[in-house]
Amino acid sequence: MHVRSFILAALLAANGPALLPGLAPTAVFAQQKQALTLEDIWAKPTFRAATVPGFDWMKDGRYYASLDEGSLVQHEATTGKAAATLVTASALQLPGGARPLAVDGYSFNADEQKVLFTTDTEPIYRRSSRASYYVFDRSTRKLTALSAGGKQSYATFSPDGKRVAFVRDNNVYLVDLGTMKETxxxxTGVRNQLIHGSCDWVYEEEFEFAQAFFWSPDSRQIAFYSFDESQVPEYNMQEWGKLYPEDYRYKYPKAGEKNSVVSISSYDVASTRTTKMDVGPVADQYIPRVTWTQTPNLLSIRRMNRLQNKLEILHGDVTTGKTSxxxxxxxxxxxxxxxxxxxxxxxGKQFIFASEKDGxxxxxxxxxxxxxxxxxTKGSWEVSDVARVxxxxxxxxxxxxxxxxxxxxLYRAKLSGGNAERLGEAGVGTDVINLAPDCRYYLNYHSQAGQPQVVSLRDGRTGKLVKTLEDNAKLRHTLSxxxxxSHEFISFKTSDGTQLNGWMIKxxxxxxxxxxxxxxHVYGGPGSQTVKDDAGGGTAFTNYLWHQLLAQNGYIVVSVDGRGTGARGAxxxxxxxxxxxxxxxxxxxxGAKYLATLPYVxxxxxGIWGWSFGGYMTALAMTKNADLFKMGISVAPVTNWRYYxxxxxxxxLKTPQENPGGYDDNSPVQFAKQLKGKYLLVHGTGDDNVHFQNSIAWVDALIKADKSYQTLYYPNRNHGIYGGNTRLHLYRQMTDFVLQNL
Known part of the structure; x- marks a missing residue:
């Protein structure tokens, strides 16, 4: 452990920040409360928020299921009380097994008499994984492995509950639950060449889905993607730890390079016939979504040109492959x-579509x-998420x-037209909605900035409270x-008259x-927001606590959403x-200039810090705005968009061939000579998303410019830089850097 870090943690825990040299003195009343420590935030469950675990609406909307200590339990929606134990933990044990399965997740078939359980889940990239799946029959109480051929991905019941489809080794498989026959x-799937039924790396990351096969509503067809990635360039990362490091190679199309050629097919379960859909003559395009319509044999395919400024909805007949x-x-x-x-x-007569065409x-x-x-819906505001129709x-x-x-x-609108109606009580904050299939009830996850979420059950017709399921009283007491x-929202106008929103912790x-x-604190990527009235989850909440720790040490922490961020129109x-x-x-x-006008700043x-796009923004701020910022920390930054x-x-940005200036004119690498302040660069060597290559190029430019900087790299860690005590170590180093240089 770094000596200064050890002293800092010890003094904070024992006496608060007032005893640390160079830090603002702490008032007497504050000493009566506990001081935040890095261990509280990242090493202990001190501030872990409670929720309703494993919540899953059951088909009638009167009950929900959840995993309770290894058992699958049915709860009454209006009271939250256990109504029945659907599957006991002791029943989830294979013959000869020493103990029940350690269940990671579950899903029901259509009549809820069969359950797919997952165990031993192994993550691959951000959304992909493989696991061992088991089928439990509630009538016979029999537990059966779905397949003996190795781990599977995305196992999914057919709507009629008679079959399960899954992916293994880049191929799609089908299991008949009556006979357990696997087909x-x-x-033809081959790693790094051809993928069926699951996404290639770039689709998974940027179109945000990993499972790439879909049952038809009548269970007769399986539509699936195929990715021919044979022409996509490979990226290789070294995996450290053995005597000789090993290469990990995978297909990653950098800007301007070749993508996978994507095709869509549909498999007829009865005839075993596969029909390839007509997605047009252009191979260099995207198919970002495939959806079954409510019309038998009619598949909906969304097609985009490579520049992604034109989206077409195709309707295709899976018996012929013809589309329009x-x-x-x-x-x-x-x-x-x-x-x-x-x-x-x-x-089968209408569909709802979301568009930004009116701004x-x-x-x-x-x-x-x-x-x-x-x-x-209409107005100078945006629909964020559709909860249910x-x-x-x-x-x-x-x-x-x-x-x-x-x-x-939460709002609702009539399909026949008219103004939208808000559900629930008036007030501020953010509501995340989980609406029952019949819309009779919904779960509302409500939070405000700096306040833990409250999970409540509400009436889907009126929005009125039925029952509070989790109020996080324990966490609220702990925080107290x-x-x-204080956490407050701020707003100011820039020199050109643009109104910007922000928050400030004092x-x-x-x-x-x-x-x-x-x-x-900056992120700043297209459509993103750091300035939201919610508690955030995961890293967002722990970052809030870290910012509070810095405030406790005499700093004001601010975040500003600049142009390019979301929720304010196209x-x-x-x-x-x-x-x-x-x-x-x-x-x-x-934002820095505005803050400089405040009498208490x-x-x-x-200083400024950010992660990913925020790391990129920090590098630009420290160079192009070098006179405004004394210190910066970039975590896992893009430093040249040609590498992404x-x-x-x-x-x-369009392609680099069409818009080279858009790539080069705002690359930090071009401005290394302008760096003035203290700068820390952090990256994981196993980052499959923003490659370590970005930091190598940036450091090389800084060396050529004869600039001083500090680096911190994490072996084999991915873009999230986590695992074991990694986050604690990272934030300790960042805390030290702030205390020493700002």
């Missing part, structure tokens, strides 16, 4: 695709030919930013025992007559198109 749907374009959505910058953009209504993300009703029937009652439930860009609340500063013993150093978000880094860096500089002691992947980078 290979595809046989039903709807086209275009944008002068780019079109984004998410899981809740498209919903086909029962009856904000809103919902539109179309007939099956693509003709717009009506706009369902209640076709029976003609309603669509969604969360939106109607109250403020920093907030999210610590010295925490020390608990804040004195407006003193001068404080400021650390700015024009604000897409203003950075084709020139990533330029306006974003200007706005972080404007020491303008000579403003095709889908993300070209969406916002």
């Amino acid at each position: 290979a749907v595809t046989t 374009v039903a709807l086209t959505d275009t944008d002068k910058a780019y079109v984004e695709v998410t899981d809740d953009d498209l919903y086909y209504l029962p009856g 904000y993300r809103h919902l539109y009703l179309h007939d099956m030919s693509g003709k717009e029937v009506r706009q369902l 209640d076709a029976k009652n003609g309603l669509v439930y969604f969360t939106s930013t109607q109250e403020a860009p920093m907030q999210r609340h 025992q610590y010295t925490l500063g 020390p608990a013993n804040f004195d407006a007559n003193k001068k404080y150093p400021v650390l700015m 024009a604000f978000k897409k203003s950075t198109y084709a020139n990533l880094g330029k306006l974003e860096t200007i706005d972080q500089g404007e 020491d303008k000579s002691r403003i 992947d095709t889908v993300y980078t070209e969406r916002f």
